Amino acid sequence: MCAFKTEVLIVASPTLHRQGLLAVLHETWPTLPITVLPEATLLPQLVQQQSYAVVVLDCSLLTEPVPAVLKRLQTVRSAQPVLLLTSSRLPPDLRHYLAEAPATCSWLPLQAAPSAVAALFHRLLPDYHPEKAASAAPAPRVRVPATPFSRRELEVLRLVVQDHCNQEIADQLFLSVRTVESHRRALLQKAGAKTLVGLAVQAVQQGWVSSQGLPGTC
Structure with a gap:
């Protein structure tokens, strides 16, 4: 039997509604891995690279008909569960x-x-038991990934992947907003990324941070 995929991909613009959804999901499933993208450009690429327990897609982000996007996702991964908003x-x-x-x-x-979205997740994630996942998972050993980034830049990158704004990052790391902006520019330059979305995707793909924004583990 295939291992149950627990990671959830949420493709939605940074609104209060999305923040509310994330808060409810984190409260209901504290250990559920969640990746957030503010635009749908890289969606087919990510789904092709790995399967997700659920892809939550805000259809207002799409620039083409929704059925066309869904057919493309089915082509790259036919059994991928998708929840359309x-x-x-x-x-x-x-x-x-x-x-x-398909169902x-x-x-x-x-x-x-x-809360309505979270209720639907109970049906979409019937095999996910957070209490078992938390007790069965060994405590990760944190290492410094082999990257061109400094330790401080990795701390900023972790919070970028977690979808924190500059002010929130500054508050958590006890930095000025200007310093955070400087670290972000350095991250983009060193990673060769053009946007923060591309940086976040590359960070997860390369293992610089996990999909939850935690430092890479071994």
Whole structure:
């Protein structure tokens, strides 16, 4: 039997609604690994590289018809569960697609309460038991990854992947906002990334930090 995939990918713009959803999920499943992307450009690439327990997709981010994106995801990973957050009045093409879509595709209104999304997660993650995962998982041994970054830059990178803003990073690391901005510029330059989204994806892929923003473990 294949190991159950527990990582969740949330593709949604940085709004209070997304923050509320993250807060509810962290409260309900404290050990659930969550990766957050503020745009959908890299979604097919990430799904091709690995499967997720659930992909939560804010359809308002898409610049092409939702069915076209879903068909592309099915092409790269046919059994990938997807939860769409869309308008309460579904477009005809999406309604038709969902009527014939596999059971792995679900949807909720974009402004559904975060608690409603969490309730649906109970059905989407029936095999995930956080208390067992926490007790069974050995305590990770933290190491300094082989990267071009300084220890302080890695601390900033960890918080960037966790979707913290400059002020929040400054508060947690007891730095000025200007210093945080300087570290971010250095991270982008050293990683050869053009955007923070690209930096975050590269950081997870290269193992510089885990998908939860923790330092790489061995």
